[in-house]
Amino acid sequence: MAEWSEEQLIDRLAADLKPVRKSPSASLMAGLWLAVVVAISLFLALVSDVGSMLHRLTAAPDMWLAVLGSSLTTILAAIAAFQTSIPGRNPYWGLLPLPALAIWIGFSGLGCLRDLILPDSEPATIRLSMDCVFFILGLSVPLSALMIIMLRRTFPLRPNLTALLGGIAAAAAAATLLNFFHPFNVTASDLLLHALAIGLIVGCNRLLAKSAYAPGSGR
Amino acid sequence: MSEDDIPDDREARLAAGMAAAQQGDADAYRFVLHQCVSIIAATARARGVDAGRIDDVVQETLITIHRARATYDPARPFLPWLRAIASRRAIDSLRGQERHGRREVHDAFAYDTHADPAPGVxxxxxxxxxxxxxxxxxxxxxxxxxxxxxxxxxxxxxxxxxxxxxxxxxxxxxxxxxxxxxxxxxxxxxxxxxxx
Missing domain, CATH: 1.10.10.10 (Winged helix-like DNA-binding domain superfamily/Winged helix DNA-binding domain)
Known part of the structure; x- marks a missing residue:
């Protein structure tokens, strides 16, 4: 560095100046991304048996609390991802999804310990669990891609944190929407495969997003 | 504008200057960048960057400001936005310094006793x-x-x-x-x- 004097650098930057369109606000971007998630969930509600799902979710408190946790994690992680992508925002935004994440993980784990077989459900087999993994991956990938594209309008100074939050938001959204097509009881192996799929998505987000964000945002 | 301006006035001028720069006003942009130099240097010093690397942090931050200028929201104060970028680049510099220190060790004894490849006097x-x-x-x-x-x-x-x-x-x-x-x-x- 320091190839030029500050004066020369400022002159070069000023000469390179072009009008720019101000980045959309973090709240607006989070709202748009969540609107896409809501649109997908509405579509899935149309093609799935919503009554059966509601019947199953309300049969045991850990089920609906886990879904509440994953839904809140989706919303809060998306807000946190976009907030941390704007310079000057408080980095503590990154902590926003943690309580919801704790509820989601905690009550999902409790589901494995429950003896009660939920109505309209059967214990998950490995084949069914693999279907869940493909569903989570299949939905998380486009949601992650959308978030990365939107985050390119920002400038994350902590790209790893932003990517982690974005990955959590996408994976939590996919795990929430999986409930439309999850008419079987959660087992430990099922939950483990869900967790692996979510971990894979979060990890890929961290690996890919850093290079996908605006040039120079991360070091 | 001088360094002695009262902070609120300075904040307002910088915010207005950056908003104008977003519209393509090069003079306003040059003014903002000039004003930023002392603030970036102070932020880097406060973060513990060596005096010899302050200039590098200033230049890295100026370049980052240029790349990230679309993310500044004129409805918000300018200085927290600037200081966040300057702090980040100061931390990058400290990390780079630490990595450099880990890679290269100082061993005066090895240097003194290193054999000369050609026969000496x-x-x-x-x-x-x-x-x-x-x-x-x-x-x-x-x-x-x-x-x-x-x-x-x-x-x-x-x-x-x-x-x-x-x-x-x-x-x-x-x-x-x-x-x-x-x-x-x-x-x-x-x-x-x-x-x-």
């Missing part, structure tokens, strides 16, 4: 000392052994040349060389034992 003096000492020891040998050692070993002459020079037979020269070297080895070993 000291080496040449030692070689001359050894030669002088060897010549002195050779002088103590009996005449027949001394001639054999000097001509055959030190001057590297052939047996035929040495025989012609000394008038001794080749067999006698070989025997004398063998005895002379054995005697020298014994004398030199004694010498080094005495020294050692």
């Amino acid at each position: 000291v080496h040449e003096l030692e070689r001359r000392d050894d030669l002088r000492h060897l010549s002195a020891v050779v002088e103590t040998l009996p005449e027949s052994q001394r001639q054999a050692v000097r001509h055959l070993a030190l001057e590297e002459r052939s047996l035929g040349e040495t025989a012609a020079l000394t008038g001794r037979s080749k067999i006698a020269l070989k025997v004398n060389l063998h005895r002379g070297i054995r005697a020298l080895r014994a004398k030199l070993a004694g010498t080094y034992d005495d020294h050692g």
